[in-house]
Amino acid sequence: MSDHHEHHAPTGLKRWLFSTNHKDIGSLYLWFSFIMFLVGGLMALVIRTELLYPGMQVVDPDFFNQMTTVHGLVMVFGAVMPAFVGLANWMIPLMIGAPDMALPRMNNWSFWILPAAFALLLSSVVLSIFADGNPPAPNFGWTFYAPLSSTYGPASTDFFILSVHMMGISSIMGAINVIVTVMNMRAPGMTMMKLPLFVWTWLITAFLLIVVMPVLAGAVTMVLTDRHFGTSFFDAAGGGDPVLFQHIFWFFGHPEVYIMILPAFGVVSAIIPTFARKPLFGYASMVYATGSIALLSFLVWAHHMFAVGMPLAGMLFFMYMTMLISVPTGVKVFNWVATMWRGSLTFEVPMKWAISFVVLFTIGGLSGLMLAFTPADIQYHDSYFVVAHFHYVLVPGAIFSMFAAVYYWLPKWTGVMYDRFWGEMHFWNSLLSVNLLFFPMHFVGLAGMPRRYADYALQFADYNFWISIGAFWFGISQLFLLWVLIKACFLKKGEKATMEVWDNPEGLEWTVPSPAPHHTFDTPPIIK
Amino acid sequence: MPSTLFHRAAALLTTLMLSGVAAADWTQRSAENMRPGVTALSQDVYSLHMTVLWICTAIGLLVFGLITWSIFAHRKSKNPVPATFHENIVLEVVWTIIPFFILIGMAIPATRVLIHMEDTTEAELTVRVTGSQWKWHYEYLAYEDDNNVGVGFFSNLATDPAVWERPILSGGLFPVGSARSRVGAEREALSAENPNTFNYMLEVDNKLMLPAGQKVRFLITADDVLHSFWIPDFSVKKDAIPGFVNESWAKIPDDAVGIYRGQCAELCGRLHAFMPIVVEVVPQDEFTAWLEEQKAASAEGPDMTPFADLDEAMAMGEPIFQRACAMCHGAEGQGGIGLPLAGTDLMNNSDRVQENIDILVNGRGAMPSFRAQLSPKEIAAVINFQRHAFGNDGGDLIQPDDVQQ
Ligand SMILES: [Cu+2]
Numbered sequence: 001m002s003d004h005h006e007h008h009a010p011t012g013l014k015r016w017l018f019s020t021n022h023k024d025i026g027s028l029y030l031w032f033s034f035i036m037f038l039v040g041g042l043m044a045l046v047i048r049t050e051l052l053y054p055g056m057q058v059v060d061p062d063f064f065n066q067m068t069t070v071h072g073l074v075m076v077f078g079a080v081m082p083a084f085v086g087l088a089n090w091m092i093p094l095m096i097g098a099p100d101m102a103l104p105r106m107n108n109w110s111f112w113i114l115p116a117a118f119a120l121l122l123s124s125v126v127l128s129i130f131a132d133g134n135p136p137a138p139n140f141g142w143t144f145y146a147p148l149s150s151t152y153g154p155a156s157t158d159f160f161i162l163s164v165h166m167m168g169i170s171s172i173m174g175a176i177n178v179i180v181t182v183m184n185m186r187a188p189g190m191t192m193m194k195l196p197l198f199v200w201t202w203l204i205t206a207f208l209l210i211v212v213m214p215v216l217a218g219a220v221t222m223v224l225t226d227r228h229f230g231t232s233f234f235d236a237a238g239g240g241d242p243v244l245f246q247h248i249f250w251f252f253g254h255p256e257v258y259i260m261i262l263p264a265f266g267v268v269s270a271i272i273p274t275f276a277r278k279p280l281f282g283y284a285s286m287v288y289a290t291g292s293i294a295l296l297s298f299l300v301w302a303h304h305m306f307a308v309g310m311p312l313a314g315m316l317f318f319m320y321m322t323m324l325i326s327v328p329t330g331v332k333v334f335n336w337v338a339t340m341w342r343g344s345l346t347f348e349v350p351m352k353w354a355i356s357f358v359v360l361f362t363i364g365g366l367s368g369l370m371l372a373f374t375p376a377d378i379q380y381h382d383s384y385f386v387v388a389h390f391h392y393v394l395v396p397g398a399i400f401s402m403f404a405a406v407y408y409w410l411p412k413w414t415g416v417m418y419d420r421f422w423g424e425m426h427f428w429n430s431l432l433s434v435n436l437l438f439f440p441m442h443f444v445g446l447a448g449m450p451r452r453y454a455d456y457a458l459q460f461a462d463y464n465f466w467i468s469i470g471a472f473w474f475g476i477s478q479l480f481l482l483w484v485l486i487k488a489c490f491l492k493k494g495e496k497a498t499m500e501v502w503d504n505p506e507g508l509e510w511t512v513p514s515p516a517p518h519h520t521f522d523t524p525p526i527i528k
Numbered sequence: 529m530p531s532t533l534f535h536r537a538a539a540l541l542t543t544l545m546l547s548g549v550a551a552a553d554w555t556q557r558s559a560e561n562m563r564p565g566v567t568a569l570s571q572d573v574y575s576l577h578m579t580v581l582w583i584c585t586a587i588g589l590l591v592f593g594l595i596t597w598s599i600f601a602h603r604k605s606k607n608p609v610p611a612t613f614h615e616n617i618v619l620e621v622v623w624t625i626i627p628f629f630i631l632i633g634m635a636i637p638a639t640r641v642l643i644h645m646e647d648t649t650e651a652e653l654t655v656r657v658t659g660s661q662w663k664w665h666y667e668y669l670a671y672e673d674d675n676n677v678g679v680g681f682f683s684n685l686a687t688d689p690a691v692w693e694r695p696i697l698s699g700g701l702f703p704v705g706s707a708r709s710r711v712g713a714e715r716e717a718l719s720a721e722n723p724n725t726f727n728y729m730l731e732v733d734n735k736l737m738l739p740a741g742q743k744v745r746f747l748i749t750a751d752d753v754l755h756s757f758w759i760p761d762f763s764v765k766k767d768a769i770p771g772f773v774n775e776s777w778a779k780i781p782d783d784a785v786g787i788y789r790g791q792c793a794e795l796c797g798r799l800h801a802f803m804p805i806v807v808e809v810v811p812q813d814e815f816t817a818w819l820e821e822q823k824a825a826s827a828e829g830p831d832m833t834p835f836a837d838l839d840e841a842m843a844m845g846e847p848i849f850q851r852a853c854a855m856c857h858g859a860e861g862q863g864g865i866g867l868p869l870a871g872t873d874l875m876n877n878s879d880r881v882q883e884n885i886d887i888l889v890n891g892r893g894a895m896p897s898f899r900a901q902l903s904p905k906e907i908a909a910v911i912n913f914q915r916h917a918f919g920n921d922g923g924d925l926i927q928p929d930d931v932q933q
Contacts, residue, residue: 054729061799061800061801061802062797062798062865065795065797065800134864140795141795145794145795147752147753147770148753148754148796148797152752152753152797236770237771241771241772242754242769242770242771243769243772276610278610278611278614279612279614281615281616282620283614283615284615285620307756307765307766307767308769309769309772309775312642315642315646316639319642324631326627327624327627327628327631330624331623334591334623337591337595337598338616338619339614340595340598340599340602341598342598342602342607342610342613343598343602343611344603344604344607344610345598345599345602345603345607346603347603355595358595359591359592359595362591363588366587366588367584369580370581373576373577373580374638375572375573375638375641375642375645375763376576376580376638378573378645378763378765379562379573379577381765381793382756382758382793443561444560446560446561446562447560447561447562447563448563448760448791450792450793450801452795453800454800455801455802456729456801457727457728457729457730457789458728463560
């Protein structure tokens with residue numbers, strides 16, 4: 001750990017534009033994802049304003065569809081995925097004792113594609129707003145089912161297709177980088193079974209990404225050629241099949257949901273042991289569970305399609321496989337509980353996020369198990385019950401784990417402690433509002449409210465009102481995080497962080513000073 | 529949160545036990561749980577749902593109970609010296625195996641219900657359901673021994689767009705809190721004077737009529753994009769896919785005569801939320817009589833009596849335009865998804881009347897064909913309307929015969 005040959009790195013814009021440093025690029029990813037989180041959140045607020053009361057209130061139904069579509073795309077590809085890539089960039093080299101990512105120039109490239117991709121996608125929204133909703137932005141749902149997106153898609157669909165291609169390229173490059181780094185740059189003595197769980201989960205995620213992002217690219221390309229080059233992949237009139245689209249999409253889409261949650265498992269598995277002052281329970285079984293979740297994730301895609309009219313045998317197969325995937329997921333939850341058990345717990349802000357992750361993710365997991373049961377899914381499918389389910393695994397799931405990670409490692413990144421008061425405010429307000437926001441969605445969904453509805457029947461009125469209130473509250477709560485970040489990153493105000501930051505935490509990242517210097521582990525540490 | 533779900537589920541179960549499973553009418557809709565519905569199948573689905581819900585609640589409570597316990601009992605102030613264990617093979621095997629067996633236990637009833645659900649054989653009535661942007665088309669294909677019934681009609685949302693298109697940030701149709709108190713209230717008919725009715729968004733012009741006590745098979749397809757035909761009370765949900773036909777079925781018991789409501793469940797464009805499904809279940813003899821009446825009407829052929837004057841045609845055309853065209857062309861003909869109709873050459877040039885008729889009858893691009901949906905007289909009426917409304921002056925009166933050829 002010698003930092004004496006610190007380079008004369010460029011400063012200002014050039015530093016960020018040309019950076020090949022994993023910490024700089026990690027910060028870029030993290031800020032980008034946070035901005036996208038706010039942008040996607042604004043779109044969610046448009047949706048919830050419209051749904052505050054029955055009757056069309058503020059926007060045209062078609063603009064409503066544009067909002068649900070772009071909200072989904074921005075949150076999945078712009079907020080959650082880049083956030084975890086940013087975290088991987090910052091933490092993987094620090095955790096395995098490597099000086100940087102293995103392919104630093106590609107790292108730079110894979111980040112800088114993203115702003116371009118989202119500028120393209122969001123330009124269609126800006127255009128739509130200024131042109132009064134016509135020509136519309138993509139308005140076919142983030143799942144872009146054909147033929148609504150192909151034959152019937154608006155002109156902006158082509159922007160969307162190109163931007164998804166760019167996001168895909170960026171993700172694949174990011175994934176290659178993670179794999180090469182973990183495989184080749186571990187410090188001497190760090191065997192695979194000594195890797196921190198966060199590194200393990202990211203390694204497996206990276207393989208998932210490499211397998212499925214090309215499938216997504218295939219799907220958008222087929223939509224493109226159906227639109228412009230006379231093919232009929234998804235058009236029955238030309239011998240194609242709209243259901244084929246869904247098979248391809250969900251063959252990407254199901255592993256994608258694990259891409260968004262496996263790194264979260266890794267984060268929580270790092271944080272709980274620190275604040276329980278006790279090693280992670282069942283490390284090996286965590287690794288095997290992650291691996292089996294990843295493998296099973298390729299065998300369950302059609303559970304998103306139980307209403308398309310599949311053969312009975314197909315439905316049974318996908319039902320059983322989906323039920324099976326809850327076993328390794330359950331193992332993880334039990335392991336976290338066992339890690340806390342008889343530990344010596346303290347509840348700093350990151351720990352609060354981590355524990356609420358375990359509880360609320362479990363709710364999302366259990367509603368997922370309910371959705372596995374095909375006959376019941378016939379009633380749940382495409383209702384708000386599904387919306388409740390995937391928001392539980394993504395918001396208090398993936399996003400809470402990101403918050404946990406930010407509060408946990410922020411002192412290492414910036415050298416100052418986060419503002420405790422606003423951190424607590426952020427946590428408590430988010431915790432309460434997120435449940436007001438998403439829990440009643442289970443009720444309206446079961447009672448029969450279909451998703452992607454710009455207007456709804458009367459019996460859903462009261463819950464929708466409270467859901468919207470929860471949404472505004474949750475939205476405002478995120479501004480507290482913005483303040484915490486500004487204070488720590490730019491104003492550098494706050495208690496100075498020590499090297500270890502926490503009470504005897506485990507991991508190589510705590511052996512470098514806080515803030516972590518620009519270059520770390522130029523000479524690799526030796527792991528006994 | 530789990531305890532909320534728990535309490536609600538418990539309260540609901542109690543209500544159901546007291547009332548029997550008589551949630552036959554949509555007025556008895558629950559605001560927070562799945563409706564048991566009225567068919568044997570939907571009630572099987574409901575009890576499967578409740579079983580799974582209870583098991584999940586139990587698992588959830590167990591896990592959250594342990595976490596809560598740990599938070600209180602194992603905090604640093606109470607337990608300053610942490611234990612050091614970090615694995616326990618027996619425990620880990622046990623909590624892998626036990627869930628596995630619970631799952632097998634749940635899979636058995638699920639498989640049974642699914643097999644039942646997929647059995648569409650031996651239907652007595654076959655209805656083809658076609659979804660299109662944004663209405664449903666019902667065609668009665670076969671009933672008992674008659675394999676060529678030949679009755680069909682379209683079903684559109686009956687709520688006037690003027691009712692749901694509210695001005696920006698109006699206080700909403702219903703002050704908060706009033707919706708719940710209306711559950712169980714007398715249903716009012718939907719009318720222009722009384723738009724705030726209980727069945728807002730769930731009322732159609734032509735209901736799907738079905739007989740009680742007979743197995744009905746639905747053949748479900750679509751004309752344009754995907755739709756999904758969902759009637760919660762029958763546990764029927766099947767995607768409508770252009771170019772493909774899906775099957776589903778319902779057998780409504782004799783004592784479940786009444787009205788059931790559902791909605792389109794697959795995103796299908798701008799008015800996805802505005803294509804409800806309304807089913808009226810009547811006793812068999814009543815159904816047979818209704819069907820005979822419909823057959824006779826369709827055998828008679830369409831009404832071709834000419835319009836007496838432009839006013840008559842305009843009066844007939846206006847509601848048709850608002851119902852069938854306004855969502856794309858705008859209530860004032862200003863355009864939207866469809867081209868503007870106000871003040872265009874096509875509308876005002878009397879030499880282009882035939883072109884106008886062709887577009888309506890055969891469709892063009894994203895403009896649907898109305899041949900099957902409207903009678904020649906209705907098409908003539910709506911053409912007269914659009915050529916003389918919105919400041920247009922499109923020439924002579926068009927008669928049903930002009931459209932017929
Ligand atoms: Cu539809």
